[in-house]
Amino acid sequence: MLNDEQLLRYSRQIMLPEVEIAGQEAWLNSRVLIIGVGGLGSPVAMYLAAAGVGTLVLVDDDLVELTNLQRQIVHTTDTIGLSKVESAKQALAALNPDTEIVAIPKRLSDQELAEQIADVDLVLDCTDNFGTRFAVNEACVKHRKPLVSGAAIRLEGQVAVFDSRQEDAPCYRCLYREGSDENLTCSESGVLAPLVGIIGSVQAMEALKVLAEVGEPLVGKLLLLDGRYMDWRSLKLRRDPECPCCGTK
Numbered sequence: 001m002l003n004d005e006q007l008l009r010y011s012r013q014i015m016l017p018e019v020e021i022a023g024q025e026a027w028l029n030s031r032v033l034i035i036g037v038g039g040l041g042s043p044v045a046m047y048l049a050a051a052g053v054g055t056l057v058l059v060d061d062d063l064v065e066l067t068n069l070q071r072q073i074v075h076t077t078d079t080i081g082l083s084k085v086e087s088a089k090q091a092l093a094a095l096n097p098d099t100e101i102v103a104i105p106k107r108l109s110d111q112e113l114a115e116q117i118a119d120v121d122l123v124l125d126c127t128d129n130f131g132t133r134f135a136v137n138e139a140c141v142k143h144r145k146p147l148v149s150g151a152a153i154r155l156e157g158q159v160a161v162f163d164s165r166q167e168d169a170p171c172y173r174c175l176y177r178e179g180s181d182e183n184l185t186c187s188e189s190g191v192l193a194p195l196v197g198i199i200g201s202v203q204a205m206e207a208l209k210v211l212a213e214v215g216e217p218l219v220g221k222l223l224l225l226d227g228r229y230m231d232w233r234s235l236k237l238r239r240d241p242e243c244p245c246c247g248t249k
Contacts, residue, residue, distance in 0.1 A: 002028070006098070010052050023212035024052060030211045031055040033116055035136060036126035037084040038062070039196030040150045040203065042074035044124050047204035049092040049099040053211070056092065057102040057116060058085040071193040114139045122207055125149045126200065130176065134245075137172035140164065141246050146210050146217075147172065150203040153189050155227035157199035160237065161206050161218040164246060169219050170237045173245040195227050 002010070002024060013019050030053050034041050037060040048056060064075045064087050072084075079087035085103035092101050108116065117123055117139040125136050125147060133149065140147040146163040149172055162171050202223065209217045222235045241247050 026212040040200040041126035043200035170239040171246040174240040
């Protein structure tokens with residue numbers, strides 16, 4: 001049951017007919033894994049904590065650097081040199097002390113990643129490399145956990161939801177194969193600061209929708225943003241029967 005302070009804190013969400021008390025309680029009882037607390041992970045973590053997600057597990061092995069502050073809004077000048085997960089934990093605790101923050105300041109092994117994913121309700125991939133994305137996707141498929149994936153570079157971004165609990169839903173490997181030659185990072189290619197905020201906010205929105213069964217999540221769709229013209233496109237994705245991860249071969 002929500003207490004009086006929670007009813008007040010989350011009142012603007014609870015009044016939505018799609019959410020109400022049941023939706024808010026679903027968020028409060030959820031445990032979510034955020035992999036990467038950088039440009040995408042910053043708005044994801046802040047919005048999920050603000051919305052009242054009960055437990056956030058943050059995984060990142062990097063330290064806060066000056067160059068991060070242009071876009072990684074959960075970190076501050078005062079936290080330069082701290083691990084990103086500890087920096088984020090401090091900010092999120094100040095934002096909503098009711099949200100439990102589990103900070104893991106290291107790169108997880110495949111076994112550790114699988115254990116963490118098995119223990120949560122939903123996973124958000126906020127990383128910037130295909131190797132990690134493939135590993136996260138494989139564990140999500142194995143443990144039948146919904147995955148919200150985002151990417152942003154230069155002036156372009158994308159978001160998709162992969163939910164192996166749904167029959168015929170595609171996974172990340174249905175979209176991308178190993179050996180893709182585009183493995184770009186912001187440090188190599190640059191990125192406009194608000195872009196990661198936009199994409200991360202969409203990821204947070206999709207996560208809340210999945211957790212509380214609100215609306216229609218981006219399952220089987222790829223949402224693309226061209227920030228140059230603020231042009232949004234949505235492409236349909238289909239499950240690949242020859243996918244090396246979820247295929248039926």
